[in-house]
Amino acid sequence: MNYTANALLAMGAAPIMAHDRNEVAEIVTTAAALVLNIGTFSEAWLDSMLTAGQKASQCGIPIILDPVGAGASALRTAAALRILKRTDVSVIRGNASEILSLSEDPGRSRGVDTAHAVEDAAEAALKIAADLNATLAVTGSVDLVTDGKRVVRIHNGHPMMTYVTGLGCTASATIAAFAAVDGVPFSAAVGALAYVGICGEIAAQSASSPGSFAVQFLDALFGMTPETLKHRCRIET
Amino acid sequence: MNYTANALLAMGAAPIMAHDRNEVAEIVTTAAALVLNIGTFSEAWLDSMLTAGQKASQCGIPIILDPVGAGASALRTAAALRILKRTDVSVIRGNASEILSLSEDPGRSRGVDTAHAVEDAAEAALKIAADLNATLAVTGSVDLVTDGKRVVRIHNGHPMMTYVTGLGCTASATIAAFAAVDGVPFSAAVGALAYVGICGEIAAQSASSPGSFAVQFLDALFGMTPETLKHRCRIET
Amino acid sequence: MNYTANALLAMGAAPIMAHDRNEVAEIVTTAAALVLNIGTFSEAWLDSMLTAGQKASQCGIPIILDPVGAGASALRTAAALRILKRTDVSVIRGNASEILSLSEDPGRSRGVDTAHAVEDAAEAALKIAADLNATLAVTGSVDLVTDGKRVVRIHNGHPMMTYVTGLGCTASATIAAFAAVDGVPFSAAVGALAYVGICGEIAAQSASSPGSFAVQFLDALFGMTPETLKHRCRIET
Numbered sequence: 001m002n003y004t005a006n007a008l009l010a011m012g013a014a015p016i017m018a019h020d021r022n023e024v025a026e027i028v029t030t031a032a033a034l035v036l037n038i039g040t041f042s043e044a045w046l047d048s049m050l051t052a053g054q055k056a057s058q059c060g061i062p063i064i065l066d067p068v069g070a071g072a073s074a075l076r077t078a079a080a081l082r083i084l085k086r087t088d089v090s091v092i093r094g095n096a097s098e099i100l101s102l103s104e105d106p107g108r109s110r111g112v113d114t115a116h117a118v119e120d121a122a123e124a125a126l127k128i129a130a131d132l133n134a135t136l137a138v139t140g141s142v143d144l145v146t147d148g149k150r151v152v153r154i155h156n157g158h159p160m161m162t163y164v165t166g167l168g169c170t171a172s173a174t175i176a177a178f179a180a181v182d183g184v185p186f187s188a189a190v191g192a193l194a195y196v197g198i199c200g201e202i203a204a205q206s207a208s209s210p211g212s213f214a215v216q217f218l219d220a221l222f223g224m225t226p227e228t229l230k231h232r233c234r235i236e237t
Numbered sequence: 238m239n240y241t242a243n244a245l246l247a248m249g250a251a252p253i254m255a256h257d258r259n260e261v262a263e264i265v266t267t268a269a270a271l272v273l274n275i276g277t278f279s280e281a282w283l284d285s286m287l288t289a290g291q292k293a294s295q296c297g298i299p300i301i302l303d304p305v306g307a308g309a310s311a312l313r314t315a316a317a318l319r320i321l322k323r324t325d326v327s328v329i330r331g332n333a334s335e336i337l338s339l340s341e342d343p344g345r346s347r348g349v350d351t352a353h354a355v356e357d358a359a360e361a362a363l364k365i366a367a368d369l370n371a372t373l374a375v376t377g378s379v380d381l382v383t384d385g386k387r388v389v390r391i392h393n394g395h396p397m398m399t400y401v402t403g404l405g406c407t408a409s410a411t412i413a414a415f416a417a418v419d420g421v422p423f424s425a426a427v428g429a430l431a432y433v434g435i436c437g438e439i440a441a442q443s444a445s446s447p448g449s450f451a452v453q454f455l456d457a458l459f460g461m462t463p464e465t466l467k468h469r470c471r472i473e474t
Numbered sequence: 475m476n477y478t479a480n481a482l483l484a485m486g487a488a489p490i491m492a493h494d495r496n497e498v499a500e501i502v503t504t505a506a507a508l509v510l511n512i513g514t515f516s517e518a519w520l521d522s523m524l525t526a527g528q529k530a531s532q533c534g535i536p537i538i539l540d541p542v543g544a545g546a547s548a549l550r551t552a553a554a555l556r557i558l559k560r561t562d563v564s565v566i567r568g569n570a571s572e573i574l575s576l577s578e579d580p581g582r583s584r585g586v587d588t589a590h591a592v593e594d595a596a597e598a599a600l601k602i603a604a605d606l607n608a609t610l611a612v613t614g615s616v617d618l619v620t621d622g623k624r625v626v627r628i629h630n631g632h633p634m635m636t637y638v639t640g641l642g643c644t645a646s647a648t649i650a651a652f653a654a655v656d657g658v659p660f661s662a663a664v665g666a667l668a669y670v671g672i673c674g675e676i677a678a679q680s681a682s683s684p685g686s687f688a689v690q691f692l693d694a695l696f697g698m699t700p701e702t703l704k705h706r707c708r709i710e711t
Contacts, residue, residue, distance in 0.1 A: 002239060002476060005402040010447045015402070016309065020279045023310040030309070042494045072490065072504070073497040163696065165479040165489070210484045211692025218448025222400065239476060242639040247684045252639070253546065257516045260547040267546070455685025459637065 003166040004173045010221040013177040019045050024052035032180035034061055035173050038079050039068035046079050053087030062090040062179040066172035070094065071101030084132060090185040093137040093172040096121035102128060118144050126151065135185040139171055143193045147186045154190065155234035156197025163210035171196045194233040195224060201232070240403040241410045247458040250414040256282050261289035269417035271298055272410050275316050276305035283316050290324030299327040299416040303409035307331065308338030321369060327422040330374040330409040333358035339365060355381050363388065372422040376408055380430045384423040391427065392471035393434025400447035401454070408433045431470040432461060438469070477640040478647045484695040487651040493519050498526035506654035508535055509647050512553050513542035520553050527561030536564040536653040540646035544568065545575030558606060564659040567611040567646040570595035576602060592618050600625065609659040613645055617667045621660045628664065629708035630671025637684035645670045668707040669698060675706070
């Protein structure tokens, strides 16, 4: 949560991290986007997420779901599916295993096999996107974004990103920040993931170890210009 | 919480972060100051804060209240006011919007308008300080400290401080560290805010982006000398 | 929790931080080691720790207990003792005061006196290790590891490590990472503490202040080679 908040501040967004059931609905009404992240899962926080998500759905505020650990426990898979059922999610961002765990094919959805490659989840992502009328973002060495019709791949990023906890959460939060100013969830997801990936590349230029890399990554988020983003993005349509 | 703990360690203080209702009273008896920070608000933590605060009040341990997000939700405003009613707070530190939300004028106290400048809250701060016999510290580009009679402004600080989450919390915790060794809450608040502001200036000399800045700020807290503090402080009485 | 997760990633481990009572048993079955850390103590989390610990005991997964703050509150001391009674702990890692609080001698076990030196807890550590058939690791300026018969002292480390919160927790987590691949808790603890201590020394070579040091420490964990570990370890048998 702390790193994600710092990342959002570095990119010029204005994060509020709230989780009490009795205040989230009120706080959501002041937000331009809502991230529901089940990484710090508990029953109480899930209740708050449903409350916040229902309010955001009523208000037309874009919701980004990060199903952290879906597939790693039955409870997390069920929590993510419950959020999808009860709220109007605009974008789901997860790794291949998390996205696969949300598909209805029980033969593929169980277990904690995190070795799934992004392409293994491409079909599931397309189907979920079409079924839910949402944008699916599957991140890995190559990122895949689909709205059920279009499929785009983003080739930015750096292996060092897997050594810093919270960078997946940061990617989801960045999609929310982009969705707050871009009415189209699909293009928000594509732009956000290119931005995050390029910042990973820039950070890796001056940091070859994860402690320094995490610091440089925040600096890169802060220092990004439209020119660098345009020049360095490697988006395959 | 993590960054604040690191900041306290860097300045030579000895933080304990506890929140369980059944242990906070015991832990408070070993502390030289208590910070009640509603940033991570929940009903359960508020209960613990009231318990801890009541014990500290009995023991004469200085209490510093950080009403994070007061005004951003009705629950937070109510929580801050409840703490003020039930415990003997020595110092309240917040931004202008948070301090305004604690004043009794309903026309000014609602909403999440964080655009309020410190001077907008000067009158409210003076009144609250006098009413509660407490010290009020309103922080922003210029910080204002008042005990209801005296008003002091601190001109130290750097805009980069707004890009790191937890620096407001750190300012409150620093006031607590100063209050632990300075019997006068007013001078503790003035000294702590000058110290924090100067560290922001020093950090900005070697870091122009928020990731590096957050690291350098901790280093500056650690490296501060009485001479630098005296030489660089810009306190307007 | 965040720093510990980053430390584990930097050393090549795969951390999952879970705390909900209803999922910890399932997640434990996929883990190669379990850390129970009472630093973020609450009654609900203690329940989860007991559930996770009982499952790990059944599955033969090594459990590392970090009794953070045992002795600082009666509740924490009781919590640590309850975990020891109900689960099959392989390694306990704490500072001298924490370890002393777990011994049965009430004259020595109470209070929050953190001034205890490692050697003050040597006798208690030996006795607890023998009684519980566990490995005890007492960390401080010199670390002591005993299984009740053998006693080893590790002379690696650096004073700057006391200025970063979570480095004790990181030491415990590192023991867990070593125990996950080393069937012998005793040698896992000795190796892990040497590794952590050497990384502290390496970090201090390029960072003389705690903010930079915390970053460099993660980099050192990542960069360690078997040769450096072998060459720099100062283990006294």
